[in-house]
Amino acid sequence: MVRLYTDDLNIGYGERLIVKNLNIQIPDKKITTIIGSNGCGKSTLLKAITRIIPHHTGEVILDGENIVKENTKILATKMAILPQTPESASGLTVGELVSYGRFPYQKGFGRLTKRDYEVIDWALEVTGTIDFKYRPVDALSGGQRQRVWIAMALAQETEMIFLDEPTTYLDMAHQLEVLELLQKLNVEQQSTIVMVLHDLNQAARFADYIIALKDGEIVKAGNCEEVITHDVLRQVFQIDAEIGKDPRTNKPMCITYNLIKGENKHEKTTDSIYSTFAVNY
Template sequence: MVRLHTNDLSIGYGERLIVKNLSVNIPDKKITTIIGSNGCGKSTLLKAITRIISHQSGAVLLDGKNISKENTKTLAKKMAILPQTPEGASGLTVGELVSYGRFPYQTGFGRLSKRDYEVIDWALEVTGTIDFKFRPVDALSGGQRQRVWIAMALAQETEIIFLDEPTTYLDMAHQLEVLELLQKLNQEQERTIIMVLHDLNQAARFADYIVALKNGEIVKAGACEEVMVPEVLKEVFQIDAVIGKDPRTNKPMCITYNLLKGENHNEKVNHPVYAHASSHY
């Protein structure tokens, strides 16, 4: 089932197009990861789909409706986004920050209702941050802060959550902690998760569906096994990758790779260095 999709979406800054005529279907109640090299349009695409920035042409459709025509509060009840570097939490306690997720539901003077407080506590419980409720956000570790931001997104009670590089600046343990939390939200609450990730093996391990971008266009979109193949990674990242299987998850994983240099990188595969590396497999 697909509730969210784009039709011939083009996004740019001034006269420079970053994303070009992109059409993609986002599987409902699944985890989708978007991969690609720096500057390929991953974050730009997320911002346009969530209406943070406008698009030049095409459309983003949610439940058959063009989001550009949706009321802001109505849209905020359907989708939440956690940007790459969340800001604006300085001086706030954890509980106060998470309460911002209730904005779409507030009326009148914006006072929190009993229902709002119940949802805030639920979001803190689910993310394992309830013990930090009265602590300043500034006093938390990077991993703790990221879970608090996810709690704020959960407090919006949306069925769709976007995250732009949610593991950035986190160590390996905290990266895994955040990704396992998102997987749990997807599996237990059927939240649709769309996120940008740089780590290919994390993308393959946690995603049901992967979208690989290059220069603002889709090279390949599909199941992990369809996207995590040498040919696609060669086109997207200019690498000669060796793909195996994760012994714990049975998902595809990049075991090793060589960098293909120069404009004619297709010819570089036969270079003695690459030929020697490939002979081991």
Template sequence: MSRLYTENLSVGYGERRIVKQLSADIPDQQITTIIGANGCGKSTLLKAMTRIIAHQEGTILLDGKQIIKEDTKALARKMAILPQSPESASGLTVGELVSYGRFPYQKGFGRLTSRDHDVIDWAMEVTGTLEFKQRPVDALSGGQRQRVWIAMALAQETEIIFLDEPTTYLDLAHQLEVLELLQKLNQEQGRTIVMVLHDLNQAARFADHIIAMKDGEIVRAGSCESVITPDVLREVFHIDAAIGKDPRTGKPMCLTYNLVKDESTVLHAVPEERIPVSAGA
């Protein structure tokens, strides 16, 4: 049994249900990506699992306990979240922003201890942001700022990190920079990473486990090979996709796709020996 999972979870706003009777396991010490069309409930699921928003039905359990009953600071020592659009850090230096990650451990007047300072410096060193410690967050590039927000999440010293579209608004190089950092944290420190991604090939390349959602429900969850398939992508995104193999990683790769207009017209997976060597390079 996974440490974190949901059972028959329903989440909504008013009378409208966004997530419907959803049961999902988050594998420990692996990278899980959640994919699906806009409005399918990906971000809503993330917010519910981190208790940012309330759920109406079902349960969310972490280490056998319902998160709704957990003390806020205790829960913040177990999981961290980087939202899709982090709040403005205007006027803060990098060091000041990262120090906010120590909030769950502060007592009394909230003064930082020597232990807190050590963790803050470690988080910035791991994310390659220590050299920016005294610089204003606003003066950094998009990729640098994203690494600083990740450093703040790391400063919480949680074993589980949630990220909602961490590559949004970043160019290709900065997207790869952020995803490789998350992969490194998973592989070297055993962090459980859960993130929403729009790019299917990035999801397949970096994930150990993928959850494909449609209309608030799970269409399929499992390995990249079992989820990134023409049938699943047809159902989830309403596209007719040709799936091959990434020549660098061996992971499944969406080579091309069309919108589904005629159900009688279907592209099939491209045989490996016919995939151009340059694909995905």
């Protein structure tokens, strides 16, 4: 089943197009991961799908309706997004931050109801952050803070959660902690999870569906066996990858890789910078 899809979506900044004629379908109640090199349009796509930024042309359709025409509060009851580096006002407690997730349901003066408090406590319980409820967010570790942000998204009671690089700046243990929590939410709460990840092995391990982007266009979309392949990774990242099987999950994993000389854009850009430096100085 597909509730969310795009139709010939074009997204850009000014005259420059970042995402071009994109047609994707987000499987409902599954975990979808978007992969690709820096600057390929992953975060831009996520922001456009959730209406944080406008798109140039095309449509984003949710439940048969164009999201551009959707009421903001109603849309906020259907989808929640966590940006790459969320920031909260200094001095907020965990409970106060999570309470912001109830905004779409507030009326009048915005006072929290008994139902609101029940949902906030539920979100804290599910994410294992109930013991932090009265602590300042600033006093938490990176992994704890990320779980609190996920709790805020859960407090919105949406069926779809979008996350832009939720494991950034976290150590390996906290990365796994966050991804296992998202997997738990998908299984137990039937949440549709859409996230951007850089780690290919994490994408293969946790995703049901992977979308590989290059220069704002889809190279391949499908399950991990279809996307985490030598040919796809060569095209998307310009790497010569050795693909094996994860002995614990039996899913594909990138064992090692080399840069493909002459095809790596970063290498060319660096050479250009050095040449300019030599000429000017």
